[in-house]
Amino acid sequence: MKRREFTILESTAIPMPLANIDTDQIIPARFLSATVREGFGEKLFRDWRYASDGSPVPGFVLNQPEFRGEILITGSNFGCGSSREHAVWAITGHGFRAVVSDSFADIFMNNALNNGLLTVTVTTAFLAQLTELVTARPSSMVRIDLPGQVLSVPEARLQSGFPVDPFRKECLIKGLDNIDYLLSMKEEILAFEKNRHP
Amino acid sequence: MGGKTLFDKIWDSHVVRSVSGGPDVLYIDRHYIHEVTSPQAFSGLRQRGVSIFRPERTVATADHNIPTLNQHLPISDPVSRSQVETLEDNCRIAGITYFGMGDPGNGIVHVTGPEQGYTLPGMTIVCGDSHTSTHGAFGTIAFGIGTSEVEMVLATQCLLQARPKQMRINVNGKLSEGVTSKDLILDIIASLTTGGATGCFVEYAGEAVRNLSMEARMTVCNMSIEMGARGGLIAPDEVTFGWLSQIPSLTENPAFSHLVHLWYSLRSDSEARFDKEISFDASGVPPMITYGTNPGMGMAVDGVIPYPGETGRVHGETDPAASEAGHSAGCSYMKSLEYMGFRPGMRLLGHPIDYVFLGSCTNGRIEDLRLFTAAVAGKKKAAGVTALIVPGSQQVARQAQREGLTETLRLAGFEMRQPGCSSCLAMNEDKIPPGKYAVSTSNRNFEGRQGPGARTLLAGPLVAAAAAVTGKITDPRELIWH
Ligand code: SF4
Numbered sequence: 304m305k306r307r308e309f310t311i312l313e314s315t316a317i318p319m320p321l322a323n324i325d326t327d328q329i330i331p332a333r334f335l336s337a338t339v340r341e342g343f344g345e346k347l348f349r350d351w352r353y354a355s356d357g358s359p360v361p362g363f364v365l366n367q368p369e370f371r372g373e374i375l376i377t378g379s380n381f382g383c384g385s386s387r388e389h390a391v392w393a394i395t396g397h398g399f400r401a402v403v404s405d406s407f408a409d410i411f412m413n414n415a416l417n418n419g420l421l422t423v424t425v426t427t428a429f430l431a432q433l434t435e436l437v438t439a440r441p442s443s444m445v446r447i448d449l450p451g452q453v454l455s456v457p458e459a460r461l462q463s464g465f466p467v468d469p470f471r472k473e474c475l476i477k478g479l480d481n482i483d484y485l486l487s488m489k490e491e492i493l494a495f496e497k498n499r500h501p
Numbered sequence: 502m503g504g505k506t507l508f509d510k511i512w513d514s515h516v517v518r519s520v521s522g523g524p525d526v527l528y529i530d531r532h533y534i535h536e537v538t539s540p541q542a543f544s545g546l547r548q549r550g551v552s553i554f555r556p557e558r559t560v561a562t563a564d565h566n567i568p569t570l571n572q573h574l575p576i577s578d579p580v581s582r583s584q585v586e587t588l589e590d591n592c593r594i595a596g597i598t599y600f601g602m603g604d605p606g607n608g609i610v611h612v613t614g615p616e617q618g619y620t621l622p623g624m625t626i627v628c629g630d631s632h633t634s635t636h637g638a639f640g641t642i643a644f645g646i647g648t649s650e651v652e653m654v655l656a657t658q659c660l661l662q663a664r665p666k667q668m669r670i671n672v673n674g675k676l677s678e679g680v681t682s683k684d685l686i687l688d689i690i691a692s693l694t695t696g697g698a699t700g701c702f703v704e705y706a707g708e709a710v711r712n713l714s715m716e717a718r719m720t721v722c723n724m725s726i727e728m729g730a731r732g733g734l735i736a737p738d739e740v741t742f743g744w745l746s747q748i749p750s751l752t753e754n755p756a757f758s759h760l761v762h763l764w765y766s767l768r769s770d771s772e773a774r775f776d777k778e779i780s781f782d783a784s785g786v787p788p789m790i791t792y793g794t795n796p797g798m799g800m801a802v803d804g805v806i807p808y809p810g811e812t813g814r815v816h817g818e819t820d821p822a823a824s825e826a827g828h829s830a831g832c833s834y835m836k837s838l839e840y841m842g843f844r845p846g847m848r849l850l851g852h853p854i855d856y857v858f859l860g861s862c863t864n865g866r867i868e869d870l871r872l873f874t875a876a877v878a879g880k881k882k883a884a885g886v887t888a889l890i891v892p893g894s895q896q897v898a899r900q901a902q903r904e905g906l907t908e909t910l911r912l913a914g915f916e917m918r919q920p921g922c923s924s925c926l927a928m929n930e931d932k933i934p935p936g937k938y939a940v941s942t943s944n945r946n947f948e949g950r951q952g953p954g955a956r957t958l959l960a961g962p963l964v965a966a967a968a969a970v971t972g973k974i975t976d977p978r979e980l981i982w983h
Contacts, residue, residue, distance in 0.1 A: 304549065321833045323695055323795050327947040332926040334565060336580040338540035338587050350949050355935070378698035378833065383729060383795070384947060385926075386631040387538065388647035406699060409665070409731050410631060414647035468663065470523025482649070485657040486551065488518065488526065492659055495517045495528055 306419045308478040312400055312447045313370035318438045319364055324377055325384035326411065330393040332385075343389050344396025365397075369441040373400045376434055379427070380404075382411025391418045401447050403454065405430045416471050417481060423447060423454055429463045436461060449476060504770025507736050508667055508702050511642045511767070515625045517659055524661040530624040531636075532559040532654045533610045534597075536566050536588040537928070538629030542652035543591040553595040557660045558750030560619050561592045561599040564609045568929050569891050569918035571913075572603045579750070581928070584772035590626045608894020608920040611635040611723065611862035615715075616896050618748040622737040622764040627654060632944065633863050634725040637734035638718035638781050639741055640767045642702070644732040665731045665778040666700050669769075671707035673866045674783040679978040682717035683864055683871065683942065683961030685709070687789035687799040691782060695797035701777065704769060710735060714867035715744040723863045727796035736768040788977055791959040792849060794837040794948050802964055802976050808845040809834040840948055841956050842936075849958070849974045856939035857969040858951070859962060860918075861925040864942035865893025867900050869962045874906040876966035878976060882914035883972030889931055890915050891923040915969070927952045940968040 334346045338460065352363050359366040360408075381404045382390060391414045394402065401421040412422045425433070436459055437443055446455045449472065455462040474481065485492075505513070518526040534542075538562075546553070553559070566581040576582035585602065592599035600606040604974050607612060611632055614620045622640040627633060631645035646660065653660055662702025676685060690697075703725050705718075712952065713721065725733030725925040742761050746752055754760075787801035800806065838844060859865070859873050882888055890910060892898040898920055901907050907917050924931040927950070933939045942965050946957035960968075965976035970980065 305688050323797075324832060325795070325945075325947045327926075327945070327950050331949055331953070332928050333953075335537050335928065336578075336584050338544070338584055340541050346726070350953055355953060380699065380729065383695060384628060384631065384726075384945060386645035386647055388541075388629075388649060391700055393646070406696060408696070408729060409699060410645055410647060414649065417647060417649035470520050470661075482545075482549070482551075482653050482656055485653055485659050485661065486527065488657070488659070492517055492528070492554075492657055496658075499514075499528075 304480050304483065306478045306480060309400070309419060309449055309475040311449065312373060312421075313444055314374050315381070315442060316374035316376050316403070316437045316445045317364055317370045317372055318376045318434045320376070320434045322377050322378040323380045323383055326382055326387050326390040327384055329382070329390040335387060335389055340392050341396070343393035344398070344446075347393040353449065354421045373398055374403060374445050375399050376403045376430070376437060378404065379406045382406050382415075383408040386410045386414070388414045388418070391420055395420050397441050403430070403433065416475065419475060419478070421447065421449060421475060423465045425454060425463045425465055432461060440494055453474065503774045505773035506667055506769040506773040506775065507640065507734060507767055508642060511623055511625065511771070512664065515642075520661070524663040527625060527658055527660055527662050529627050529654050529662050530558065531614070531619055531626040531689050533614055533626070533633070534559055534561045534651065535610050535630065536563050536584045538648050539591065539651055540584060540587045541648045542629070542655055545652045546656055551656050553597070553655050556596040558658060559597045559655065560614065561588060561597050561942045562610045563600070563602050564586060564607070565922045565926065566928050567602045567921045569889070569921050569923045569931055576602070583782035605895050608892075608896065609862045609865060609922055611719070612865060612893035612897065615719065616894060618745065618751040621745070621760070622741060622767050627660065628837070629942070631726045632723050633734040634730070635719050635723040635862055637722040637725065640734060640737035640764065642732065642734065645726065649840070665702045667704070668701040668730070668777040668779065669704045669706055669775040670696055671706045671778070671780045672705065672709040672783050673780060674709060675712065676709055676783045676786060679963060680786050680788055681961040681963060682713050684789040685783065685786050686721045687791065687796070687959065687961075688786045689958065690724065690728045691789070691799040693728045693797070695727060695795040696729040696829060697797070698725070701730050703730045703733040704775070705733055705735050707780075711738065714868060715740060716866040719866065720863055721885055724796065727944060737764050759843060767768055788964050789960065790849060790964055790974065791946050792838070792841060792843055793834070794840055794946055796944065796946060796959060798837065798946070799959065802960070802974065803848070803850050804845055805837070806845050806847045806849070835903055850976065851978045852974045853885070853911050853938070854958070854968050854973060855885065855887065855937040856933050856941050857886055857965050858891070858924040858939055858941040859965050860889065860891030860893065860923055861943035862893060863944045864962050865891060865897065867897050869942065870897065870901050870906050873962040873966045874909050876963055876980060877913045877915065877970050878909050880913055880970040882969055886967070886969055886972050888915050888969050889918060889924050891918045891931075892920045894920050913970070924951050926950060927955070933957070940965050940974070
C-alpha cells in the first residue's frame with residue numbers, strides 16, 4: 304500500500320523539552336481498546352492536555368494558540384515504554400509529520416517510520432539551541448529536508464545534518480511500505496524455511 | 502577474528518536476507534499476540550487481501566484488558582469485550598491457537614508462553630508488547646514490536662530489523678538474603694538510567710545470574726526494556742533445561758534430549774566482543790524501591806531520594822549515553838517528584854501506602870507468590886491497605902492453590918484474584934485512585950500507568966509483602982528477621 308511521501312517539510316514547530324516522555328503519556332492505556340487506527344489524535348497527551356473534568360490545561364503547550372505546526376521537538380529518549388503503535392497514531396492523528404530529539408526509544412522509532420512519521424535525531428547541543436529558538440519565536444519556520452538529510456531554521460541560520468538508514472529513507476521518500484517489500488520476498492522465505500528444516 | 506556472541510549465533514541463523522545499507526530480514530520462530538495490539542494488524546491484512554502465512558507459529562492470549570473478578574461472566578465494558586471478541590474471531594478464522602479468558606491455558610502472554618513450552622532456546626520471538634524481552638531468559642532473541650510489525654510477521658513470518666549493538670552485564674558475587682532478582686534489575690536500571698541501554702541487546706552473565714532460577718531470570722530479562730534495551734538474554738544452562746523438562750508437551754517429544762544437546766552450544770564464545778561491557782557486584786544490591794515516574798528512578802528501600810543530577814551512577818567503563826540521558830532527565834526530575842508528592846533528600850521508609858499490587862509479567866509467577874506468601878504468613882494485612890494479588894496465569898493460580906498459598910494468603914487477609922495484566926496497566930477496573938500510593942511488583946511507574954493520578958512505587962515481592970502487612974514502606978529484612 305502506498306503512503307504519503309515524505310521529502311521536504313516546512314512548518315512551525317512545537318517544543319516539549321521533557322526527557323523520557325513515555326508512550327503512556329502520549330496515549331494512556333485506557334484508550335487502547337479500539338480496534339481501528341483512527342481517532343487517537345484527540346487523545347494525544349490526554350492527561351497532560353486536559354484536566355480530569357475534560358477542560359484544557361492552559362499551561363500545556365498544545366493548548367497554547369501561538370504553538371502550531373507539524374513538527375514536535377522533544378527531549379531525550381522520546382517514546383520509551385510500551386510498544387503501542389497507538390502512540391504514533393495519536394501523534395500523526397494530531398497532524399504531526401516529524402518528531403525531533405537527541406534520542407528515541409527503539410520500538411517507537413520503528414513504529415514511527417512504519418507510519419511515515421519521520422524521527423529526526425540531532426545532537427544534544429543542537430536540540431537545546433533549536434528548542435530555545437522555537438520557544439522564544441514560535442513563528443520560526445523549521446525546514447526538514449529528508450533527501451538532503453538536513454534540518455534547518457533558515458531565518459536563524461541554524462542547521463544540522465541528521466542520520467537516516469538509506470533503506471528507510473528510500474521507503475519514506477517514495478511512500479513505500481515494508482509489508483509489500485516482505486511480501487515480494489515470499490520465494491526467498493520459503494527457501495529459507497526449507498533449508499532450515501529439511 | 503573474535504568469536505560470536507550468543508546473540509550473533511541466534512541472529513545470524515535467522516537472517517533471510519541482508520538489505521544493503523539497511524536492516525536485515527529476520528525469520529521469526531514464535532509470534533505471540535494479544536487483544537490490544539493485534540486487531541489493526543489483522544484488519545490491515547484483510548485490506549490487502551493477504552492471508553496469515555504461518556498460523557501455527559502464532560499463539561494468542563487475552564490478558565491486557567480482562568477483569569480479574571468473575572471471569573465466568575462476559576466482560577462488562579462493551580469496548581473491551583469487543584476487542585477480546587475480535588481477537589477470538591481473528592484467531593478462529595486464521596487457525597491460530599487461542600487461550601481465551603477463563604481457559605486453563607490463559608494468562609499474561611509472557612507467563613503462559615514459557616510455561617506451555619512455546620518458548621524454546623535459540624528461537625527468535627516477537628510480540629506486540631515491549632516486555633517480550635522476558636523470553637530472553639531462555640536464551641532467545643525476544644523483543645517487542647509495534648502493530649505494523651505484527652502485520653509483517655502475520656503476513657510473512659519475517660521482520661525488517663536493524664542489527665542492534667550488544668552489551669553484556671556481568672553480575673558477580675551473590676545476592677544477599679532478602680534481596681530478589683527484581684531488586685537486582687531495579688538497581689541495574691537505576692545505574693544505567695531509563696535510556697542507558699537504548700539501541701542495545703543485553704546479555705546477562707556472571708555468577709549471580711547463573712544462580713538465579715528461571716522465574717528470577719525472567720524477571721530480569723523482562724525489565725531490560727526499562728533501560729531502553731531492545732531485549733535481554735541469558736545463555737541456557739542446566740537450570741533452563743531442568744525447567745523445560747517439567748513441561749509434559751516438551752518431554753513427550755522424542756527429540757527433546759537431542760534438542761537439549763543442541764542448546765548447549767548456545768553461549769557466547771570466550772573471545773566474543775561486546776560493544777559495551779559492564780560489571781555489577783551482586784552482594785551490594787539492597788532491597789529496592791522506586792520514588793519517581795520512570796523505572797530508572799530507583800534506590801535502596803532505606804535510602805534517601807537523590808537531588809537532581811545525582812541519579813544514574815555509571816558502572817564500569819564510562820558511558821556517555823547514560824550520563825547524557827541522566828543530565829537531560831534532570832529537567833524532568835522535579836516534575837516527576839512533584840507528581841509523586843516527594844522531594845529530594847526525603848526518606849521513604851515509614852511512608853504510608855494505600856495499595857499493594859502483586860502480579861504482572863514481571864512478578865506474577867509461582868515463585869513470586871511463594872516469596873510474598875512466606876513473608877506475610879502468620880501476619881495480617883494492614884487495615885488501610887487494598888491488596889491486589891493477581892497470579893500471572895491460570896496455571897500459576899492452580900499451583901498456588903495446590904501448594905496452599907491461596908489459603909495462607911486468605912488467613913492473612915488477602916484475596917487471590919483471577920489472572921491477567923490487571924493493575925499493571927489498569928485497562929480493566931483494577932485502577933489505583935488519583936493521588937494514592939501503590940507498592941507494585943510490576944514494571945512501570947509512569948504517570949497514570951496504574952490509573953490517572955496514581956502514584957506507583959515499583960518493588961520486588963518482599964518489599965511489597967512488607968508494605969502490605971505494615972501499611973507503610975518497610976525494609977523486608979526487618980519484617981522477616983525481627
Ligand atoms: S503484565 Fe503489564 S507489562 Fe506485562 S504484558 Fe501485561 S500490561 Fe504489559
